[in-house]
Amino acid sequence: MLVGFVIILVVIIGMVPIIVEQTQTLIISIPKYIEMVRDYLDAYSDNAYMQVVIEYINNNLNTSKMSSEAVTIATSVAQGVASSLSATATILMTMPFVLFFLLKDASNFK
DSSP states (O other), X not given: OHHHHHHHHHHHHHHHHHHHHHHHHHHHHHHHHHHHHHHHHHHTTTSHHHHHHHHHHHHHOOHHHXXXXXXXXXXXXXXXXXXXXXXXXXXXXXXXXXHHHHXXXXXXXX
């Protein structure tokens, strides 16, 4: 049982850095995607509706600020998930031992 818990814990701990890295890469790539959308909108800028959309994007979206805030949020979320998984794994690993000793001594209390 302990070996199974250790294997599950190792798999979870091994996956967390990969997920964090991929999330950070996605967040860092967001400004590039926004720039691609801007280029697309510039190509079709002769449409009046597109001009309103382009003006909104230019006035309201600060890609560098969005990117830094997104990295901060993703890092804090990843840390929270990692600490939750660690706490859960600790509980799952210690619970069988605690239950064993409680159940072993239960016969003495009858």
